[in-house]
Amino acid sequence: MELLSGGDMIARALEDEGVEFIFGYPGGAVLHIYDSLFQNCKVPHILVRHEQAATHAADGYARATGKPGVVLVTSGPGATNAVTGIATAYMDSIPMVVLSGQVATHLIGEDAFQETDMVGISRPIVKHSFMVKKAEDIPETIKKAFYLASTGRPGPVVVDLPKDITNPVDKFEYRYPKSVKMRSYTPATRGHSGQIKKAVQLLLEAKRPVIYTGGGVVQGNASGVLTELAHELNYPVTNTLMGLGAFPGDDRQFLGMLGMHGFYEANNAMHHSDVILAVGARFDDRVTNTPSKFCPGAKIIHIDIDPASISKTIQADVPIVGPVDSVLAEMLSLVRDARKADKSLPDAKALDIWWKQIDEWRDTHGLWTKPRYDTSSDLIKPQEVIDTLSRLTNGEAFVTSDVGQHQMYAAQYYRFKHPRRWINSGGLGTMGFGLPSAMGVKLAYPDSDVVCVTGEGSIQMNIQELSTCTQYNIPVKILNLYNGYLGMVKQWQDMQYEGRYAESTYENSLPDFCKLAEAYGHVGVRVDKKADLEGALKEVLAMKDRLVFMDIHVDPHEHVYPMLVAPNGSMRDMWLSKTERT
């Protein structure tokens, strides 16, 4: 058997695990590891400009590919800088392995230079964590980390590595395990057949059904079988912010996103439904509005791999614990059998009435049946930018976003045709996510269009990554929906604080973003005339091998609608414009 140092074992384990990129930043505690990577590792390392960006880039890579993203940071400030990105991945259940350096074992607990208790700090925001105390344990621990991160309900795993165990002098036998088992960790591999039968029966008896799906369908690679089941039944489908793309955006049965900024037809269909099939979605407060007023007439079937997601905020009538792909496949085959035996299932007449109702909702206030923003305005409307982008890229680009109004416009107006193309921070809502996550996506798919939709507030939270893009030639397209405000904050201040803009403006302090991009060696394109928008966007998309920063000056006073009325509203209570309410 081969003898390797701790540092070399880490490098080798990452190779053996099939890792494609390491996103990281060096420092004292990880210097042995970096030397091993330098000498003996085929996995390319991407040097970011801030550790938060390393986690977001790994996260973007993971969301786009389904494989765990890998991060390497040093102890102390390197580790704490990574915390926001770990929390972001945790909230959205994204597989990630974070290797953090730690001071040498004999110094732990002594307030040594750059010591922080990383296992302690990250505890509430990881699926699991390890502190490796002996070099011999490195291969098995790394295997376990990847296994935990990517199975069951995915999530980030931290592996804390004291410096002394990675030293180049001490060598140990290296063998990378093919698989690991952990007696205390047994994620469900299929759903309970009895429950699945019950669910199918309920589903087939429905008169006003709706299928509500979330990030779990994307993560669980179940969009194919979901689409088949929905088509088999001709039931309407709505997606959460995290679930967009799991059902084709151009399908007639698609109602758009639901929830706080969800579509009128989606929120109404939920509210008036009699059966909800919830798949890999966690009844988030941005979706349900007031829980006691949530969908009063609905029976709820809830499929989730994590029992803790079921009946957490909304009681399920038929809970099913299991992976979405196998449960949906089982349901589909039962549905087909049932329909063969009884051709009258489901109730076609009821369904017809239901669809008529839904189409009426669509026609009156749907965002896709006609523009609901002011098309006669001289100003560029942010919605129009996304509408145009969606059309020009045929709903097939990878779109990452930051957090704010621009994120909601992207979610509402980009018609995603495929899963894993919409990359955004939903659970934590992390400004600064957009650009670094786009880097991770573009590295994974160099031949695809990768567009980062952002705002002038968010982009400045990780704008230093323009330099990383220069170093590794990562030609993403940045669409900065420049409204001159922390727009989402301003919207709330308009609606709830009589327009008092407490710290949501920048007092003429913003840089010339085009010049800034050019300073990094990229292309800057400014658009402030509506007539120029489409042409400019086409030109930018055609510059395949350049990073282009498109600074698009949009109407500063636009609001995102619909918006659920809160507090005390139900899902059908919405603001539809600044003056109109349901």
Next chain:
Amino acid sequence: MRRIISVLLENEPGALSRVVGLFSQRGYNIETLNVAPTEDDTLSRLTLTTVGDDHKIEQITKHLNRLVDVVKLVDLSEGAHIERELMLVKVRATGAQRAEIKRCTDIFRGQIVDVGPTVYTIQITGASDKLDSFLEAVGDAAILEVVRSGVSGIARGEKVLSL
């Protein structure tokens, strides 16, 4: 309702902090907590008591189960079980009080485990409410110090919590 949850936990550094952290992070309360090794040195057994309605208890057990270091758990209050807590109490014992306290200790089947000129140290075991009653019987005025182990428990009959 009060529940007694018993957990088999990997005997790993940090495992206990994950359990305790979960409770504070999610706003659940722990009334008592008791942890010690078992006959299998890779496992510790942790017993905690908490209060909450069925919904909250269900969330607590689900979240505990989700912790990778938790191997198995049982809500002992769901079935017949034996519950014990150990208490050491130091009381002021002078003059006539000495006999009174001795009598009270006997009634509760406790033992006086240390004797001083003005104090007794008493050991009592039993269910938590028995311990409470003893403290009430002795009275606040006499009590100098109280140490309780927290509840530990085991199911009655054949049922066992093991791998």
